[in-house]
Amino acid sequence: MIVSLSAVLLFGAVLAVMLRNRTLGTGGAMVAALFGFCLASTGAAPAINDALQSLADSLSRVG
Template sequence: MAVTVSLVVLFGIALFFLLRSKELGYGAALTAAAFGFFLASTGAAHPINELTESLIEAATNL
């Protein structure tokens, strides 16, 4: 759960700067979608949380 909260903050900050700089490409759309899933905690949030945790774990093992 702590990872989810920090990712919501991270995606929120990234989305803020993407919208402020008017960078509305695919990266902004992906960031906005990820932010929405983490923030709303819908049924799709659990698989996304698992994927993110796996990616974080893989990154720490590099």
């Protein structure tokens, strides 16, 4: 729950900065899609949340 909330906040902040600076390109579209999947409870959200959890676990082991 904490990781998913953090992901929503992170993607939301990145998306807000990109929209403000008008630099919403391909990377921004990916951030927007990830933000939407994390924010909403869709059928694809569990798979994306699992991928984000795996990434967070991997990064916590490295750092």
